């Protein structure tokens with residue numbers, strides 16, 4: 169598979185046009201407004217190009233991080249054969265999924281024809297037969313939507329564009345049709361709230377959380393705090409122009425969950441995982457001082473605590489030193 173950055177550089181205009189600049193500003197205003205857009209945000213070719221240039225590399229990287237938690241499961245059992253991507257837009261999740269499971273057959277549902285059209289062009293240029301075989305379907309998710317069955321369903325940066333009622337229905341439909349579900353939202357209080365609402369439905373349906381939570385009890389974060397992670401991406405020249413940005417990189421903050429259906433929890437790979445020693449989740453950038461590493465951890469008991477690991481602890485210290493925000497860390 170070719171690099172997404174190279175394909176974007178070849179497919180999109182080399183320099184920001186007035187139309188893509190205006191579209192990027194409009195998209196930014198929509199996403200910053202903190203409420204679901206009244207009409208589709210990606211409404212024409214210029215806004216699809218702007219989205220692909222300044223959002224898609226970041227959403228793809230965030231989804232890839234979330235999906236990485238499924239690698240141990242699908243190393244020991246059959247990898248996903250079918251992948252459904254809801255509100256898939258220009259195909260960020262398809263690129264992320266095919267980077268890990270090239271044999272998957274993907275299907276993208278989205279209400280924006282310009283986003284789907286650009287997604288198809290990018291996938292065709294990927295040099296990857298599986299990715300190019302993706303089906304792109306114009307579909308508006310609405311109350312009562314039923315979904316096709318899939319081994320893996322991804323829902324990235326979509327729930328915030330729906331009313332809370334419709335978002336709940338969409339998650340419910342995923343739980344009825346899929347075996348594994350990955351949801352990614354912006355790493356903001358609002359994105360976290362959407363993930364938390366989905367988490368309640370997931371647990372109420374008897375599904376098991378694989379990540380990021382190491383427990384299935386109430387989220388222990390204090391009011392005003394929100395669970396989110398970060399991934400660094402390089403900005404292209406067009407990306408920098410559209411954002412009037414100088415730095416060559418940016419950090420995408422995201423909230424997410426990955427969950428498996430009860431029947432998947434019984435397969436050998438999943439049971440093996442369940443038998444592994446419990447692990448906590450690192451919730452912040454570790455703080456390092458001379459001979460000490462301080463980790464903020466969400467624990468298997470459903471608590472948040474700070475652990476200070478000192479050099480005297482030998483292997484645990486070396487492990488802590490190599491641990492990053494978002495990683496797991498042995499609970500004991």
Ligand SMILES: C[S@@+](CC[C@H](N)C(=O)[O-])C[C@H]1O[C@@H](n2cnc3c(N)ncnc32)[C@H](O)[C@@H]1O
Nearest residue numbers: 227255256257260278279280308309324325329
């Ligand atoms: C922020 S974009 C996310 C695109 C892609 N999933 C990603 O992570 O980059 C939201 C996408 O959801 C689509 N969308 C919004 N409401 C929708 C609906 N009711 N049914 C289907 N697609 C919808 C939009 O057209 C847009 O492509």
